[in-house]
Amino acid sequence: MTDQMPTTSGSMLGRTLPASAVAELAASFAGRLVQPGDSDYDQQRAVFNGMIDRRPALIARCTGDADVVAAVNFARSQELLVAVRAGGHSVPGYGVCDGGMVIDVAPMKGVWVDEDTGVVRAQAGLTWGEFDRETQLVGLATTGGRQTSTGVAGQTLGSGSGWLERKFGLTCDNLVAAKLVTADGEIVRADETQNQDLLWGLRGGGGNFGVVTSLQLRLHPVGPMVTGGMMVWPRARAGEVLRFWRDYVETASDDFGSAPAFLTAPPAPFVPEHLQGRPAFGLIVCCAGSPEDGEALVKPFREFSPDVDMVQPMPYTVVQSLIDEATPHGLHNYWKAENLPGLSDEAIDTIIHTVAGMTSPLSMVIVEPKGRAISRVGDGDSALGGRDAAHTLYCFSMWADPAESETHVAWTRSLMQTLAPFTMPGVSLNFTSDQQEAKARESFGSAEKNRRLTALKDCYDPTNFFRLNQNIRPSGPA
Ligand SMILES: Cc1cc2nc3c(=O)[nH]c(=O)nc-3n(C[C@H](O)[C@H](O)[C@H](O)COP(=O)(O)OP(=O)(O)OC[C@H]3O[C@@H](n4cnc5c(N)ncnc54)[C@H](O)[C@@H]3O)c2cc1C
Numbered sequence: 001m002t003d004q005m006p007t008t009s010g011s012m013l014g015r016t017l018p019a020s021a022v023a024e025l026a027a028s029f030a031g032r033l034v035q036p037g038d039s040d041y042d043q044q045r046a047v048f049n050g051m052i053d054r055r056p057a058l059i060a061r062c063t064g065d066a067d068v069v070a071a072v073n074f075a076r077s078q079e080l081l082v083a084v085r086a087g088g089h090s091v092p093g094y095g096v097c098d099g100g101m102v103i104d105v106a107p108m109k110g111v112w113v114d115e116d117t118g119v120v121r122a123q124a125g126l127t128w129g130e131f132d133r134e135t136q137l138v139g140l141a142t143t144g145g146r147q148t149s150t151g152v153a154g155q156t157l158g159s160g161s162g163w164l165e166r167k168f169g170l171t172c173d174n175l176v177a178a179k180l181v182t183a184d185g186e187i188v189r190a191d192e193t194q195n196q197d198l199l200w201g202l203r204g205g206g207g208n209f210g211v212v213t214s215l216q217l218r219l220h221p222v223g224p225m226v227t228g229g230m231m232v233w234p235r236a237r238a239g240e241v242l243r244f245w246r247d248y249v250e251t252a253s254d255d256f257g258s259a260p261a262f263l264t265a266p267p268a269p270f271v272p273e274h275l276q277g278r279p280a281f282g283l284i285v286c287c288a289g290s291p292e293d294g295e296a297l298v299k300p301f302r303e304f305s306p307d308v309d310m311v312q313p314m315p316y317t318v319v320q321s322l323i324d325e326a327t328p329h330g331l332h333n334y335w336k337a338e339n340l341p342g343l344s345d346e347a348i349d350t351i352i353h354t355v356a357g358m359t360s361p362l363s364m365v366i367v368e369p370k371g372r373a374i375s376r377v378g379d380g381d382s383a384l385g386g387r388d389a390a391h392t393l394y395c396f397s398m399w400a401d402p403a404e405s406e407t408h409v410a411w412t413r414s415l416m417q418t419l420a421p422f423t424m425p426g427v428s429l430n431f432t433s434d435q436q437e438a439k440a441r442e443s444f445g446s447a448e449k450n451r452r453l454t455a456l457k458d459c460y461d462p463t464n465f466f467r468l469n470q471n472i473r474p475s476g477p478a
Helices: 019-027 041-045 065-077 128-136 152-158 196-202 235-251 291-302 345-355 402-422 437-444 447-460
Strands: 032-034 058-061 082-085 101-104 111-114 119-123 175-181 187-191 211-218 225-234 256-264 279-287 312-315 332-340 364-369 391-399
Touching: 019 032, 019 065, 032 041, 041 058, 041 101, 058 065, 065 101, 065 175, 065 211, 111 128, 119 128, 128 152, 152 211, 175 196, 187 196, 196 447, 225 235, 225 291, 235 256, 235 279, 235 291, 235 345, 256 345, 279 291, 291 312, 332 402, 345 364, 345 402, 391 402, 437 447
Parallel strands: 058 101, 082 101
Antiparallel strands: 032 058, 111 119, 119 211, 175 187, 175 211, 225 279, 225 312, 256 279, 256 364, 332 391, 364 391
């Protein structure tokens, strides 16, 4: 993969599937098969990122494991390029392809919460909103995405960052078992007693080894009420608040989930007029403990007299939806992320200076604290690397007008180039639009881990049938 503009304008690439083969698949398929010409074809091929405009030859909307097996076997027999889709949130658009087949697990929404074992079994089509709704009924949660329509499957396999990560680890650290369909259409289970190596690879190794049909995740007591919300200051206050936050998260309890954000204040009723449409600095928080403990954790930030203070006791499910409105489906998105070994005064000043040139009012630059439970997992204990980072810096560029793409992509790249001296290798690829192979290798970490991942790929997908992902190439000819 190259570092080109990540847009595609679709053509069918001339591929027409034999009607008899599709009819044969349909006879053994319980879900829907969507093809060009169907009234909802455009709706079904759309993904979160409006920059991605691809036209698959077939979308297989699977309702269960048997559909996934049938779809995989069909794609293999027709030699089709395969995209696997759950929540459709991949910013590089891995969930859809031109001319090939989308294996869409989104209709698979089963979820079974076992309060006795504290483990949930979730089918692969669940989004975080759907997942949290069920687990919160009994006051349980795992580290989940901060946007309700992100897919549980794609996020977990690629790492999984959320408000609870410093207390309970990343989502992939909570993955205790998975069932998947391999490239040859076989069902394989991975857990702590069988295929442990595969489970290790699924904890951060992405969709490289097969189509995951269900996952089992460890749950923890959280909520239902927590202290959460957002404080906002004019951008001129960013330096002092960010420095205080940096020092505060060094010693604050693992309960304190937080993210300082550079944004443009929206023209919303809760924003005072003098801030609306102006560069602002926000702090989003979610405290995993009791609302009272959470209140004590956020109190020091009130000393900085925020212009907007919406931090209060609220349902955990509401905190999980706080950024939904700012990240609607269909906008154009170009994202980058890098890990930071620390946040020096010089790094803070450079971030503030560079972010001042933000080209779209819809974009956000966010810093998140890492460490704690994330770095208590040994680097060799999962496919995911970068566990020694102190922070991650995210640049989420978003805009509506396709004519502006070049400007915003160029700005995002230049921001990360300017900040490169303050970054370190090993960021999770879930958040990056450009994913060269070298970047993927670097994100997994040591040569030994990369060797182990290649061996797993050779075992489960030697032809690189599943290659639209943060790809691990098999060692043989693909
Ligand atoms: C608005 C927004 C908010 C986000 N917030 C967070 C966040 O808070 N924390 C975080 O960690 N990430 C976050 N992400 C990033 C997100 O986790 C990744 O983009 C992830 O890949 C999305 O998963 P998905 O299932 O929604 O996407 P899809 O596009 O459906 O899938 C992405 C890729 O994941 C793999 N995959 C998905 N399902 C399966 C499956 N069943 N079997 C095998 N492989 C599969 C495939 O390679 C697929 O191409 C966010 C993304 C967006 C757009």
